[in-house]
Amino acid sequence: MSLLGILLELGNGVFYTVIVTLVCSITGFTVGLLLASLYRLAIGSVCFLIDVYTYIFRGVPVLVLLFMVYFGLPGFGIKPPPLMAMALSLGLVAGAYLTEVFRGAFSSIDPGEVLAAQAMGMSRIQVLRYIEIPQMLRFSVPGMVNEFTSVLKYSPFAYTVGIPEITKQAMTLTATTLKGIDVYFAVGVLYFVIYRILLLGVQFIQKHYEIPGMEEAAV
Numbered sequence: 683m684s685l686l687g688i689l690l691e692l693g694n695g696v697f698y699t700v701i702v703t704l705v706c707s708i709t710g711f712t713v714g715l716l717l718a719s720l721y722r723l724a725i726g727s728v729c730f731l732i733d734v735y736t737y738i739f740r741g742v743p744v745l746v747l748l749f750m751v752y753f754g755l756p757g758f759g760i761k762p763p764p765l766m767a768m769a770l771s772l773g774l775v776a777g778a779y780l781t782e783v784f785r786g787a788f789s790s791i792d793p794g795e796v797l798a799a800q801a802m803g804m805s806r807i808q809v810l811r812y813i814e815i816p817q818m819l820r821f822s823v824p825g826m827v828n829e830f831t832s833v834l835k836y837s838p839f840a841y842t843v844g845i846p847e848i849t850k851q852a853m854t855l856t857a858t859t860l861k862g863i864d865v866y867f868a869v870g871v872l873y874f875v876i877y878r879i880l881l882l883g884v885q886f887i888q889k890h891y892e893i894p895g896m897e898e899a900a901v
Contacts, residue, residue: 688709688855688868693852696872702768702837702847703876707830709769710776717777718784718818719810732781739778743834747771754842764843774832783825787818823888827881846874 705760718730739747748771755762763771791814841850852869856862 685868686719686863688859688861689714689872690866691727692848692851692856692865692872692890695846696876697851698840698845699837699873702772702840702845703830703834703880704831705765705769706773706776706837709773710829711826713774713777714780715815717781718788719815720758721781721785722788722810722814723806735783737777738789739775740782740818742775745839745842747775748843758761764840764845767843768837768840772833772836772839776829779829779832780826783822783829784818787822788823789812791817791822820888823862823884827884830880830884831877834873835878836892837889871874 715759720728721732748767751762751770752764752767783855795813796809797815800806804812809897837847838849840847841853848869856865859865
């Protein structure tokens with residue numbers, strides 16, 4: 683079988699890899715943005731709980747957490763679907779890292795802007811929504827790209843819960859063709875292509891929401 687034929691055979695797995703990456707990235711982004719925003723509001727007990735969450739989820743291996751969710755929860759009468767298990771493990775781990783990324787980006791915002799907005803009569807929630815979050819998201823683009831890339835690299839764990847992504851398809855194809863080097867080289871090529879498309883998408887969004895003259899002002 684030629685390299686092109688192998689790539690075509692692996693094509694079905696690409697769809698599931700992209701779905702897993704998108705679902706877990708969206709979960710991580712949503713959780714990270716919500717928790718970082720709550721932390722920014724400086725609510726004492728909530729800040730403590732967020733610190734506990736980020737401390738635990740950044741320290742637990744993704745595969746161990748995935749097994750706890752997919753194989754452990756049925757013992758309590760809860761059987762999550764494979765994709766939901768990935769979101770509850772890889773997605774929440776990504777959310778813990780993105781919470782820290784967003785918290786760091788919030789600290790880059792000029793405090794004078796917040797004071798000026800409050801002096802104009804804006805509530806704390808309005809300041810967070812209209813002043814702080816838009817700037818924070820621009821500052822955190824590099825960190826988000828790194829974390830979304832990590833999500834892509836961890837997506838092969840999905841095969842352990844039955845999702846037929848690229849790695850699962852590669853294992854099956856290797857068993858039938860005995861061309862392990864060719865198959866896994868093709869897997870590497872596909873992951874690189876997905877990564878580049880992801881990067882181009884993020885760059886497009888960054889350019890679209892870029893503030894004109896911001897780069898010149900920063901120099």
